[in-house]
Amino acid sequence: MSARASAAPRAAHHPRGLTLAFAFAAGLLLAFIVLPLANLYGAQSEASLARVAAMAEVRSAILLSLGAALATTACAALLGVPLAYLLARTSFPGKPVVEAIVDLPLAVPHTVVGIALLFVFGRTGIVGAPLEQWTGLKFWGTAAGVVIAMLYVSVPYAVNAARVGLEGVDERLEKVARTLGAGRWAVFFRVTLPLGARGILTGLALTFARSVSEFGAVIVLTYYPMTAPVKIYDLFLQSGLGDSSAMSALYLAITLSLFIASRYLFRERREPESMPAR
Numbered sequence: 001m002s003a004r005a006s007a008a009p010r011a012a013h014h015p016r017g018l019t020l021a022f023a024f025a026a027g028l029l030l031a032f033i034v035l036p037l038a039n040l041y042g043a044q045s046e047a048s049l050a051r052v053a054a055m056a057e058v059r060s061a062i063l064l065s066l067g068a069a070l071a072t073t074a075c076a077a078l079l080g081v082p083l084a085y086l087l088a089r090t091s092f093p094g095k096p097v098v099e100a101i102v103d104l105p106l107a108v109p110h111t112v113v114g115i116a117l118l119f120v121f122g123r124t125g126i127v128g129a130p131l132e133q134w135t136g137l138k139f140w141g142t143a144a145g146v147v148i149a150m151l152y153v154s155v156p157y158a159v160n161a162a163r164v165g166l167e168g169v170d171e172r173l174e175k176v177a178r179t180l181g182a183g184r185w186a187v188f189f190r191v192t193l194p195l196g197a198r199g200i201l202t203g204l205a206l207t208f209a210r211s212v213s214e215f216g217a218v219i220v221l222t223y224y225p226m227t228a229p230v231k232i233y234d235l236f237l238q239s240g241l242g243d244s245s246a247m248s249a250l251y252l253a254i255t256l257s258l259f260i261a262s263r264y265l266f267r268e269r270r271e272p273e274s275m276p277a278r
Helices: 003-012 016-042 046-053 056-089 095-107 110-121 128-135 143-167 171-179 184-195 197-212 216-221 228-239 241-274
Strands: none
Touching: 016 241, 046 056, 046 241, 056 095, 056 143, 056 184, 056 197, 056 228, 056 241, 095 143, 110 143, 110 216, 143 197, 143 216, 171 184, 184 197, 197 241, 216 228, 228 241
16 A cells, blocks of 8 residues: 555544644744734834944843853753763662752742852852852852853753753664773763764753843842843833833844754754655
């Protein structure tokens, strides 16, 4: 029986009403996501965008957000991938507790995160005070504090996506590499990591996207120097929707361009892997 013939009965019994109802619901959801952003851009003029883009403090805030998000993504890769590997490849007592701890930042309000981080990394915090005394490194009111706040709220995305990617790697391939004389480190870097790269890169892209948009934890832990979301809030308090909406549109254009570019690159990476072998 041909594939076309076998697909015919499925098409004949396809619930058209269900598809239309779901398509209508999906359309409402997509409109809910797109409509506010479209109106945000529609309300801007070239003059307002140019005026805001010319502000030195706006450019500085945007550059700080992007730089801190990149640093956060690097930290998430360095610390999150090992944890993801342990969760994907090993069993140990308390593993469900560790999994819950990884997801915990997703359930904590971000202003609460900022206050909690102050107790640890603030000027009198259990980590921040001795570090400042011994090394001069400060987290309160510095770019380092911005990275700490971003990392706390975004690292679950890196760990969970990397774990899924590593779980998809066939362990038999690792065993074959071991039988050929490769050590554990060599197997990880030459076999496991490349094969699980799709999930890892997806998690890092989500980590970056979550980091550049962080507001609540950052504004509590380190109001200055201002990141882009904090600066947008500051402009809103000073002048209402005028300059704040223009900066919002400008910042959104930059972050969306980076996010779409990363999604496109990952899609290009997946397509050769998904092509069937002939």
